[in-house]
Amino acid sequence: MARLQLSNITKRYGDLKAADDVSLDVVDGEFLVLLGPSGCGKTTTLRIVAGFIEPTAGSVRLGERDITTLPPWKRNAGLVFQSYALFPHMTVSENVAFGLEMRKTPKAEIVPQVIEALRLVRLDHLGDRLPRQLSGGQQQRVALARALAIRPDVLLLDEPLSNLDAKLRQDVRVEIRELQRKLGLTTVMVTHDQEEALTMADRLVVMSEGRIRQIGTQQDLYERPADRFVADFVGRSTFVEGRLDGEGRFVSAGELVVACDGSGRAPATIALRPERLVLLPPASPAMDNTFPGVVEFISYLGSQVDLHVRLSPKERVIVQIQNRPEQPLPVIGDAVRVGWSRSTGRLFLT
């Protein structure tokens, strides 16, 4: 177990920077998640930590050691990849023993370490099976056991759950997280699945185009997104484009005048969370921002309903309402009033 530090890591492939000046400090025992769209550099960053890719610049420290130029097998990192990559002709136990044999662990120690690792993932009764005789979730746990068997200083997980169906994914998520906590394992997991990232992480790192956009807790990212990209990628936002008019107001492209916490005169965008917008009954008092609109589209999601409401020729917002039996749902074409408080709009200069 150890602290993991990446300092100014860059990886170039020709003109492309797959990782661009990435600095991270993962504290001992922390579960850090790298989140971002396809191609943003998550796997590259993880493989640099594992030692499979040499960075063009920057350094990696694990505990007290600079491991930047160390080969993978000397790093003591446990790895689980997207495809479980078990050896099909080897039994579960042989698969788990593989990393220990590669590391020239004495024979007498291998068996107890394999048993211990399989016990951790609750598969010690299936050691003699072949991978194809296991379910997807069990195979995933063998891959995890294999990573844990070497008693790693850091656990690196690259989309470890993407081959599992939605229900199983939720179960294995919880299993991995509880095990990681119990072992106090410093862990970096890569995913492009927002929900997975939010449910598992102590802290999240949002990446795009090789760069870190923001590092923080779930609340940091949701309540205080650093930029428009994060506001869009974590949770949902409707964006209203426009400009600050120099008098403490925001004027949208469709000429809505919006009260917001911004000053100055500049092009800007306001991000609105759908669940923080409300439908106001006709006679109720106005909020900081109250606009008449027309419902153009409805998405029925069961417990919630998304209303796409046109506020002006250039602006349409999503209002998420709770589906309550006592409240009749609007229908397409209904005239409504949409309201939100001043602090709801997150302002970004553009």
Ligand SMILES: Nc1ncnc2c1ncn2[C@@H]1O[C@H](COP(=O)(O)OP(=O)(O)OP(=O)(O)O)[C@@H](O)[C@H]1O
């Ligand atoms: N060996 C390589 N040679 C050239 N370009 C590469 C190489 N490996 C990765 N890239 C490029 O680097 C960028 C980052 O790739 P990376 O695999 O880190 O993305 P990712 O965030 O893991 O994406 P995904 O979610 O699709 O797995 C991509 O644009 C990719 O095409």
Ligand SMILES: [Mg+2]
């Ligand atoms: Mg990847």
